[in-house]
Amino acid sequence: MKRTIFLSVFGLAFLLTACAQAQVEAPTIITKKEWGGTPPSGTKEIQQIEYITIHHSGVDVPEDKDPIEYLKNLERFSKEDKHWIDNPYHYMIDLDGNIYEARPLEYAGDTNTEYDPEGHALICVIGNYENQKIKPSQLESLAQLTAWLAEEYEVPVTKIATHKDYSDETVCPGEDLYAYFENGTFITMVKELLK
Template sequence: MQVEKPEIITKDQWGGEAPVGEKETHEIKYVTIHHGGVEFGEDKDPMEYMRNLQKFSQDDKNWMDIPYHFCIDLDGNIYEARPLQYPGDTNTEYDPTGHALINVMGNYEVQKIKPEQIEAIAHLSAWLAQEYEVPTDSIATHKDHSDQTVCPGEDLYKYFEDGTIINRIEKLLKE
């Protein structure tokens, strides 16, 4: 069976701009989960967040685009960010080349992850694993690759520690 591609809100739909500058391409070998690190309330507009994140990433950080390839909002909606053919960016020491980066909007050191977000992480990760032949033991979090961060936050990380997310990904890949 095939994992169906999840519904993804495109850059055009959320009002994003094209990447700026050039970067070398890469091959996806890992899926890495991040959180935004900033609280994200129910009253926030995820499309505005995406536009602001892109502007900050390009203007203030001088990155080609949003550092992540996908972002997930509080309701589990998935947004297209940086094109997958380009490596992401990070503020820590790990090299994100070869990683498909998924950012969950919010700060899961203080916020509670929602079931819809966990399902979106699992579905998107399973689809990426299938498309790029990424083994489930190569699906992890930012803090698994860096000693300089608590990302994706304690409340999200516990679902990796207890196997909930990887087990769900494996189940999706077998359906």
């Protein structure tokens, strides 16, 4: 009898602990292989993720622009013109909110500004949010991906920021997207997903 009670209490405690540690659902991510990307052209020192940093591509993108073509062009430009090992970002989000894998997370991203992206998971929303309006589907995908990465790498919400927060040389991620950080909406969305 005592053993049955012990096992019942132990089982209930285990169940409650498992429920309390419910994970953020992983978003659907189109892998680099699926979109036709190529492996990095080299390697870098392996990084440990401590921050999540949001960018925009800073280029006006029309609605009918093929995101796969955009990704391939950015990858080619990054490797051939900039002499980086890969796309500068780890994840890209298109105008419809689809998420694409880019540079492997194990390698620090690259930047055209003075901040050091070592330890940062870089997420880029395709478009220029100085001129364009962020869509709800993009914002939702961005929040889902950010929350998932925050949980996976134990990044506190205090270390989720934008490129502009680390550099005086940029307006990235653009006024419209940055407004969701300034007014707290984006971090609130992420916190809700982390509950």
